[in-house]
Amino acid sequence: MASVRDRMRSHLLQTLSGTDDGSPQWVLDLERGDDAGYFGPGSASWAVHGGMATMVAGIRALLLQALHPGAMAGVHDWSRYREDPLGRLTGTIRWLITVTFGDRATAERSSAMVRGLHRRVQGEYVDARGESRSYKASDPDLIEWVHLAFTDSFLACHELWEAPIPGGVDAYVREWAVAGRLIGMEHPPETAAELRARLDAFARDGVLKSDDRVREIVRFIRNPPLARGMLPAYRIMFAGAVASLEPQHRRMLGLGKPPLLVVPATSAVLRSARGLLGERSTSEEAARSRIARLQREGWSPDAGERPAA
Structure with a gap:
């Protein structure tokens, strides 16, 4: 009989990847390819997207994105988040992981699919x-x-x-600008200061909006249809996501500032998640296997594509 720990690990992996072992076919396919990808071991993007804080960051991103009425309309009119919330979540995670850990061709194919979906969403x-x-x-x-x-x-x-990001915060913003360009953004920010200035400009220019649709999505994100055993940890992470928001964004979302205890409580939940899942994700392990294979075949980071046999 599976232990409580095993059941929790299975529920968490099912939520994040769509399978209870964390190894759907698209993750296994990350072992294929002819290069290290856009980033590689030691990069800022691998450090950030390989960390447990991504679980809180995903919640925060959904809350923040809802404040743009155009983005909110796309979710409201086209997304199946009410009927299949985990399906939408795993789809987003798949793109993030593929661009982070996949080879360049796979990252580009995945991003082309996202661009194709975007072209159909209108209203x-x-x-x-x-x-x-x-x-x-x-x-x-x-x-x-x-x-x-x-x-x-x-x-x-x-x-x-x-832990601190290799190369600092600007390294992450600069690296992840690649993902912005892959989905069609012409001039993504390349420093943390530019990132925050451009975020602030949306609020300053009166673009952001709070309305019934925003309140509906906030209620849904606060109480998603997760397995009962996961809800206590999720509620702490939700509170952590709210605590990490800028005050002006919290106010627009109708959310109060959580107590100071939320930040260390979230840290404890993330440590527990790391204990369940291990130091490295199955996606990172697959990417490392790909790079090790290429190195055995004579590839090096300076060589670019794998040499012809």
Whole structure:
């Protein structure tokens, strides 16, 4: 009979990857490919996306993204988050992991699929000034907002709950600008200061908005349909995500500032998750196996593509 620990590990891996062992076929496929990918071992992106704080960062990013009425319209009109919330979550995780740990060709194919989905998502929304606007998910301002919210969330949570980033915070923003370009963003920020200035500009320019749709998504993110045994830990991580938000964003989301105890409590939950999952994810292990294979075949980081046999 499976122990409580085994059941918790299985539930967590199912939520994050779609399988109870953390090794769906797309993760196993990360062992294939002819290069180390866009980043590689020792990179800022591997450090950030390989950390446990990503679980809190994902919650934070969803909350922050909801404040742009165009992005919120895309989720409201097109997403199946109510019917299949974990499916949407694992789809986002798959893209993140593939771009981070996959070889370049795989990262580009995955991003091309995202761009294709974006082209189909379109409709109308009422902006913060009360004016009706048409949108496509591929619109530059929506791509920019989603990238900024994502990057800021993963950076903020890593700074709160993980070890220092190799090369510093600017290294992560500069590296992850690659992902922004892969999904169609022309000029992603390349320093933490630029990232935060551009985020602030959305609020300063009156683009962001709080309304019934935002309140609905906040309620859903606060109480998602997870396995009962995971809910206590999830609620602490939700509170941690709220604590990591800028005060102006918390206010717009209708969320109060959590007590100071939330930050160390979240740290304890993340340590427990690391104890369940191990120091390295199955995705990172697959990427390391790919790179080790290429090195045995004569590839080196300076050589680029694998040499022809």
